[in-house]
Amino acid sequence: MTVTVSSPAERRRNKIRARILSAAERVFAREGAEGLSIRRLAENIDYSPAAIYKYFKSKDELVDELKETFFELILENVNRIADTSTPFAERSRDCVATYVQIATDKPYHYAAAFAGESGTQAPVDGEPGFAQSKKGQAFMVLSGMISEGVEIGAFRSDIDPTLAAKSIWASMHGLAMMIVHIPTYPAFKVEQATMTRNDFILYHADQVIRGLEAHHG
Amino acid sequence: MTVTVSSPAERRRNKIRARILSAAERVFAREGAEGLSIRRLAENIDYSPAAIYKYFKSKDELVDELKETFFELILENVNRIADTSTPFAERSRDCVATYVQIATDKPYHYAAAFAGESGTQAPVDGEPGFAQSKKGQAFMVLSGMISEGVEIGAFRSDIDPTLAAKSIWASMHGLAMMIVHIPTYPAFKVEQATMTRNDFILYHADQVIRGLEAHHG
DNA sequence: ATATTTTAGTGAACAGTGTTTACTTTTTGA
């Protein structure tokens, strides 16, 4: 009995799995879940449609893996910024902005990650799984930052970091979803709008954070 | 040539159209666009599937009408509150809260209204159509309230109402979408959470509005 | 090395979907 954690067979299997996922990722990023059909995917990698089901129980399960990988990307980036030693004000701002930017960079991924609809795994629930999920970890980063803000006196002292984080997260999520669904957001010209998208993301981040700030008069 | 704007034939037609829409509404509210199949719908009203296409060009067009009607509902309610003479502080708060409450009351409607995906009509664009759409009108109510807040000195004087409205709307949208996609939001217990949903909606509304407030020290 | 068992892969089918076409029946307007 060897100690190799992966037999040749297993390695080969994982390789093919990865090839399927990679092909799926390409299509999904461009056309979303609806554009990603098993038959098309099978054709792309020169397999029969039924072959996919030897590697994934269902299309949902396949897509779920794309979503999880995507949220890993968000978490990594947000974490990287959160661990920086830049001043709190811009660090928190950057976290919020980065979250929205990555989300809108892969709109189909982001929208799907929150559409429990097709997802088989409870996306985020009252269940213990949440704290371990990538989404849950991202949330912890956020509430951690808010705690820090309260501690250093930047935020009001009566703030409950967990509660506030839920509100802030919703606000970030909202802008991300707006941009995802309305590609021209925020520039639907009810009148001339000159602000660029990235500037608006920062504007929104400031707006959201300002709701937490303490005011030393 | 009579002046009757609707002939008997036309009235009959509209009646059947309404019956189709009504049946569609029932199914859609419970199961969303995916659960609403033309065949099922046809069976419900004792017609053949093809008959539906004498009244609607496509399923998308049918669903678009459900969405438009839904946003009429939101607009009516928000407008009703906005025209109240209650103090500005709670009036603005109520507007935000009502928007989110109605949205989450019909989650499939709200999510679909923003999912350009299946929608054929540009949902909200840089195009002139926006100002006339129900969504556009709801946006005008919001930016109008912000203007009022700036005028009476409740909000900071450097605020651009249009820009701020876009940010606030995103924040409202975010909470609505969170609740839509995560039915237990905000109570995914990373620790014990005792706040009810409606209370949290109000909490969020306060949080969002606070970002606009002037601080007279 | 041989026999056995597990895995990989396939073609065809099932049960759905939205939509179109050719056709029949009904209703309408003059």
Added chain:
DNA sequence: TCAAAAAGTAAACACTGTTCACTAAAATAT
């Protein structure tokens, strides 16, 4: 009353995700 327009339909088309019975190949055990 009669032609024209509209309402309604059955059947098919082109898709979808998924399953099943089956074969070919690779891994394992003897």
